[in-house]
Amino acid sequence: MERHFAQTLHDSGFKGVWMLDPGIKYEEKEGYEAYDTGCEKDVWVQTTDGKPYVGECWPGPVVFPDFTQSKVQTWWAELVKEFVGNDIDGIWNDMNEPAMFKARSTFEGMLLANPSKRPFVLRGAGFLGSHRYAATWTGDNLATWDHLKMSIPMAINLVSSLISLS
DSSP states (O other), X not given: OHXXXXXXXXXXXXXXXXXXXXXXEOOSSSOOHHHHHXXXXXXXXXXXTSSBOEEEETTEEEEOBOTTSHHHHHHHHHHHHHHHTTTOOEEEETTOSOOOTTOOHXXXXXXXXXXXXXXXXXXXXXXXXXGGTOEEOOOOOOSSHHHHHHHHHHHHHHHHHHHTTO
């Protein structure tokens, strides 16, 4: 189904940037591959008692990958590789990978899926230098004067962070 949809977009001259959310739906029963493999590989952020931390996000209760561990970065990159296999042109990391230095697993997964194609990853926050792995957007906004006022310093800060690395 996904491949057919992507091909229909491509045939019409469009590119497809699909949303991906690192908050993985918490499931009591088996059958959701991302959650099941994450549990098998012990990739979740843990509470002090050693259990996966369960938070709230769009799908309801979610667990979060601990991107500070290299095994988790590899696990995520493999999931992204499979996801991109549906002829996806880019990924919008909604809610981001945590802004940890070198948390670039989505970028790496896209490279694994297609080493000859430059990955396109969009995220809403990052750290100095993270533009090497993802483009930045300034977040949800409305057509209001207050939001226009906020967008000016955000855009200046984005440009300043790029210039400081030159």
